[in-house]
Amino acid sequence: MAEKLAIHGGRPTVPPGMIKPWPHITDEDRRAVMEVLEAEDINEQRRIQFEGLSREWAEYLGVRYCIPTNSGTAALHMCVAALGIGPGDEVILPAFTFWASAAAVLHHNAIPVFVDIEPKTFCIDPSKIEEKISERTKAIMPVHVHGMPADMDPILEIAGRYGLKVIEDAAQAHGARYKGRLCGTMGDVAGFSMQMSKPLTTGSEGGLFVTDDELYYKRAALLQYFGELVIPGREREDQEYNAYGLGWMYRGDVFGQAFARSQLRRLDEYNAWRIRNCNFLTEHLSKIPGIETPYVPPEREPVYYNYVVGVKPEELGLDVHPRVLRDKVQEALKAEGVPVGLWQRMPVPAQEVFQAKVGYGRGCPWSCRHYSGRVEYREEDYPVAKAFLDSHFYVYGINPPNRLELMKLYVEAFEKVMDNLEELI
Numbered sequence: 418m419a420e421k422l423a424i425h426g427g428r429p430t431v432p433p434g435m436i437k438p439w440p441h442i443t444d445e446d447r448r449a450v451m452e453v454l455e456a457e458d459i460n461e462q463r464r465i466q467f468e469g470l471s472r473e474w475a476e477y478l479g480v481r482y483c484i485p486t487n488s489g490t491a492a493l494h495m496c497v498a499a500l501g502i503g504p505g506d507e508v509i510l511p512a513f514t515f516w517a518s519a520a521a522v523l524h525h526n527a528i529p530v531f532v533d534i535e536p537k538t539f540c541i542d543p544s545k546i547e548e549k550i551s552e553r554t555k556a557i558m559p560v561h562v563h564g565m566p567a568d569m570d571p572i573l574e575i576a577g578r579y580g581l582k583v584i585e586d587a588a589q590a591h592g593a594r595y596k597g598r599l600c601g602t603m604g605d606v607a608g609f610s611m612q613m614s615k616p617l618t619t620g621s622e623g624g625l626f627v628t629d630d631e632l633y634y635k636r637a638a639l640l641q642y643f644g645e646l647v648i649p650g651r652e653r654e655d656q657e658y659n660a661y662g663l664g665w666m667y668r669g670d671v672f673g674q675a676f677a678r679s680q681l682r683r684l685d686e687y688n689a690w691r692i693r694n695c696n697f698l699t700e701h702l703s704k705i706p707g708i709e710t711p712y713v714p715p716e717r718e719p720v721y722y723n724y725v726v727g728v729k730p731e732e733l734g735l736d737v738h739p740r741v742l743r744d745k746v747q748e749a750l751k752a753e754g755v756p757v758g759l760w761q762r763m764p765v766p767a768q769e770v771f772q773a774k775v776g777y778g779r780g781c782p783w784s785c786r787h788y789s790g791r792v793e794y795r796e797e798d799y800p801v802a803k804a805f806l807d808s809h810f811y812v813y814g815i816n817p818p819n820r821l822e823l824m825k826l827y828v829e830a831f832e833k834v835m836d837n838l839e840e841l842i
């Protein structure tokens with residue numbers, strides 16, 4: 418007789434306490450942060466860590482400029498501002514992403530215009546971009562979602578043909594590659610997040626703005642710190658207290674920067690570890706009827722920020738909505754000790770902020786007199802994103818230091834749950 422499901426009182430497949438959290442912190446990281454605390458002059462450390470992280474991330478990517486920030490959203494807002502995008506302008510981005518991608522556009526009074534996603538990789542569908550381009554479009558913002566590089570060549574080709582800029586939202590894709598090129602190096606500007614869950618992290622909050630262009634770099638730097646160009650730790654020497662433009666306060670934190678620099682030394686090793694774990698899952702889970710594993714096009718090297726799994730009731734002859742099967746499978750897997758969950762619940766344009774279009778108040782920026790368009794945000798315009806969100810969930814714990822030993826238990830748990838589906842549905 419098949420083993421009893423944990424949700425029905427059986428023994429959980431994954432023993433409690435086995436899954437190690439992210440980030441994976443080592444003595445090297447602890448030393449890096451302690452060195453900041455133990456330094457004689459913490460103000461000097463602010464300059465050292467800021468400049469060190471700027472230099473090292475720029476070197477890693479092979480770009481000229483990097484500005485560490487206090488969040489990925491801040492870095493993306495700096496991207497929008499750096500390109501001179503503002504009131505009345507439109508930026509094209511995928512309907513499936515984190516709301517922060519769109520928020521960065523709204524923060525500079527510009528209008529997000531959404532495009533549906535590719536059915537297999539869940540990144541923006543390049544074949545649907547052109548129909549959304551208007552005379553107001555200034556940029557395309559592909560998102561390398563879940564660490565999967567977007568299909569950049571057709572995006573860059575369309576941008577070139579229409580004279581548009583490209584902003585890469587690489588918040589989840591540190592070290593991912595498209596045709597050998599690193600994410601964050603293919604567009605005009607890029608923003609990375611270093612929030613706690615990301616492949617490169619400060620351990621709490623943070624971000625990175627990058628570009629090869631000196632003008633974009635200077636504009637971004639002005640926006641980052643109250644409209645002035647001031648190196649952290651040199652405020653007394655540099656600051657004129659004369660804002661040269663509209664500025665925010667987007668600086669990062671010294672301890673987080675020291676931590677991220679230490680983690681960066683192991684980024685490639687950690688990414689390879691994630692890939693090993695996820696390839697193992699794909700090899701085994703793909704054999705289970707009713708389960709869909711990630712598709713990786715040959716030209717793309719994802720870094721698996723998250724491992725995404727889909728359900729296919731039709732493959733099992735089940736006449737239920739994918740959401741029903743997905744939720745039942747998730748519940749049973751959780752009981753088996755597998756950490757699974759959802760991320761976005763609806764396409765971004767379906768969120769209340771876009772339905773209400775209140776924005777800054779009185780409907781700005783949509784009602785701004787500079788805006789001549791009439792963008793509509795209808796959930797039904799993004800059927801692929803909607804279908805993806807209804808049928809997929811995430812498997813966590815694929816991060817270092819978790820090993821294949823744990824992945825094997827995940828596979829066992831999936832097999833057990835899928836073998837006992839009739840008990841669940």
Ligand SMILES: Cc1ncc(COP(=O)(O)O)c(C=O)c1O
Pocket residue numbers: 488489490491493514515517518560562586588589609610611612623624
């Ligand atoms: C795709 C995407 N874009 C932007 C962001 C914003 O980054 P942060 O949370 O660091 O502001 C995130 C973070 O979760 C993200 O996942």
